[in-house]
Structures are given as C-alpha cells and as structure tokens.
Amino acid sequence: MTKSQRFICTILAGSISCFLAASSVSAHTYTTPHLATSTYQIHKIAWIVQQVADSASVQVSYQTKVDPTDPDAWVIVGPDDCTLDGTTLTCTATIPTTDDTYLQLKIDYPDEAVLQTFNLNYSTPSTVTSDTPAATSKLYYSDFKDLTDLQADKLSWKQVSLTDTPADRLIVQTRATADGHTWTDWQGNATLIADYSAADATTSATPGTSIWLAPGSLTLATLPEQDFDQVLVSYLDEHHLYTLTQPAATGDDEAEAFAHTSFYLNTLEGLHLGDTLQLREQIGLSTYTARGIITDLKDSDGLVTLSGFQGAIPSQAPSNCDGHSFCFSTSSLIQRIDQALFASAQATGAAQLRLYTDEAHTTPVSYTPQLDSVQLWQASAPDCLEYAATDSPTPFCKTAAVSLRSYYNNSTPQALQYRIFYGHTGDIIISDVFLHEYQAPTTPDTTATFRLRAGKIIDETLGRAIYWR
Secondary structure: OOOOOEEEEEEOOOOOEEOOOOOOOOOEEEEEOEEOOOEEEEEEEEEEEEEEOHHOOEEEEEEEOOOOOOOOOOEOOOOOOOEEEOEEEEEEEEEEOOOOOOOEEEEOOOOEEEEEEEEEEEOOOOOOOOOOOOOOOOOOEEEOOOOOOOOOEEEEEEEEOOOOOOOOOOOEEEEEEEEOOEEEEOOOOOOEEEEEEEEEEEEOOOOOOOOOOOOOOOEEEOOOOOOOOOOEEEEEEEEEEEEOOOOOOOOOOHHHHOOOOEEOOOOOOOOOOEEEEEEEEEEOOOEEEEEEEEEEOOOOOOOOEEEEOOOOOOOOOOHHHHOOOOOOOOOEEEEEEEEEEEEEEOOOOEEEEEEEOOOOOOEEEOOOOOOEEEEEEEOOEEEEEEEOOOOOOOOOOEEEEEEEEEHHHHOOOOOOEEEEEEEOOOOEEEEEEEEEOOOOOOOOOOOOOEEOOOEEEEHHHHOOEEOOO
C-alpha cells in the first residue's frame, strides 16, 4: 500500500467495514490486523472492487495463528457468489471456523482497480444472553438542505448489498421546516406501531408497567400484539455532560430570553446538527427545562444555536444572568437526547435492551437511563427506482427513495434534513443521496428524461436530480 493511502475501519454490530479514505489512489494488497477470534468470530466476508474486468483478477486469502509471530500460511478463499456490474465486482465468501487464537485476511487486486469496501461479518459471542436484541445501530444526520426555489418530490439513495440476501432493513427518514423554527415529525420507510413516554416507565417491576429501567438497560414488559421489527429508544445521555461557559437564553423578559437561542458550551464533542439538546436548572424547589434542535455548531468558539426553545426559562437573580432577569445560569445541566435503534425480539413476554457508551458495544452505560420515549416501528420497503442485476428471485433495490410530497400540503418548506439508521449487521451501505425536484411536463406527450448520474437514465416523472452528501 502506498504512503498516500489510508484505510478507515469501523466496527458496527455484527460487522467490521473497511474502506479507502482516498479512493483516487489504489493499492494492490490490503491485509487486516490479527483479529482475536474470541472477540470477532468471522463467518462471512464481502468485498466490492471497482475498475476490474473479471472476478479472477481479485483474490482473497485467510490464515489462522495461535500467536501473531507464527509463520504465514495463507489459504485462498473461494467466493460463494460474485456479480460483475459493468466494472464493479461485488463478491461474498464464507470463512471456515477455527479454534486458533487469531484470524487474518487479505485481498489482492490489480493496480488499476479501486477497493471500495472489505466487509467482515462476525457472529455474536455465545456468552451474550438470547433475550438481548442486537445493540445500538449507527445513526447519521445530514446537515440542513435548502429548499428555496425547489419543489422537492423525492429523496433517493444508492444502496450496495454486501451479501446475497441482506438482512438489514435500512431506515431513512426526513423532516422539514417552513419557518426555520418548527420542524415536522420524522417520516420515511417505517410505520409507528406504539409510542411510550417516560410516564410509562418505572425502576421497579410494578404490575401493569410497560417499561422497567435498570442500570445500563431497559426492559419492555408490555408488547403490542401487532408485529414490529424496530425499537427506537430516546434517553438523556449522561455519558457526555456539558456546561455553559456563560449564561444562556438571557433576557429582561421571557420573550427576549426565548429569542436568544445561541450559547457557549465547554465542549461540542458528541454533538451533531439535528440533535436535540436539553437545558435543565434547579431553582429552589422548581426544576426548569427547555430543549431545542441544534441547527448550527461552531467548534472553534464552542457556540451552539438551536432552532428555538420548547419549555420554560427560569427567572432568577440578575447576578446569575449577566444582569438580566431570565436565563439558564452556568450551574445548568446540559444533555443531549441520545437514540439507540434495536432489532425487535418479535416475541411475547419481556425483551431486554442494553445501552452502550460506544458503537463497538464494549462498554455498557453505568447509569439508569432517564427515558424520553420508546417507539416501536414496522420497517417498510421504500420506493425502488432501480434494481440491481441479480439472478435472485427477490432482486435487491439498488436505488431507493421516499416521497416528500406531504411537506407541501399546508405550506412551502424552507429546509429539509434526513437521517439514516444503518441497521444491525452492516451488510448494506449507502453511497449517494439525491434530492429530486418535480417538473411537470410542458405537454401531455413529453418524453424527456433526466439523468440521475452519468449512465443512469431515470424516467421523467422523477424530475431533475440534485446531488447531495
């Protein structure tokens, strides 16, 4: 591998994904570190290589060792399945089980080729209890997309399947604002089955309680009869705590205080555009809370801007508020609303969900979560604009989409945000996201087409495609 290359590897629930940070430069070999089989029980691998002529030009090998210093003994892996779409090769293979301590894999490919991804799926260690669903998934928030002078009709994305029959069901959702302050609820390819609030939870197994809370976990004690396959848990993050470096939401009256939506924190680590932030302060016997959606972050200054406040801002001594009558003082507790998505147990009876401080799921949270809500979803198939070439009886959707038309029912949206729940196994990745602007045909027999990207022709009813990341 050349010095200008750098591989980035991420560990999600059930997979280790590696990709080139700079795909403009290619290498001829990539070798994984020595992976401890006690932690990573690799059973399936998948790879995508671009700019190749055939599958024979790419070779994957593995070796097992008791000690990393043992001599190399590489064994070539025969792929289970390979698909060549143009010059893009997508393959999967099975890795035999081993009793050795370490496993290592490598992939060799032509110098002119580009390795897009090398995905290693691993099974859950047998020590994990069977009543624990898959742990929290990776969540991606986009920045805010300006819809000025657009008539947005669809949001589409390019999907790549890393296995023959992907198990993941990606959830893609959008929300919009017409005034820059109030946002719609999230909508997308998931239907809300049940919605529990903090009032439905307790820390004791009281009969009739829907949710039991305990350090590092919660248990769904009452499940609806209707099927659901995703559980979204929203709770106050006590792992990342923030403090104000000067009073926030200051004003001589409430209206002025509510208008001041920018404030300074000691750190912005762990915060993203679209996160919900809560400010809380105890004044005497009363607790005041206000929250809002983060719309801007300035890392160099530690400055946060919210779309607006929902809640109450306390009235207190001017000495606490830089001479004003209303504010949250520097004694306030600032927390992010964290979210974790789980695969449903799909069974009657209790289902335990465990919360972690990291995406590798190695460190459970030590506190009893302060619950904000628990939502049960049924994932649905998004619209499919383009199917991948496959011999499977259930073809994989290569370009998927969700509709945006409902945002125009009552007003014209100014901005849009999307979020992606990447799932639990890591066997589907998203490469591109597009916004589609609807364009009505000028005449009834208009047959013009619009290009989604070079070489991909999409029917004119989708309108003009605008590229995003």
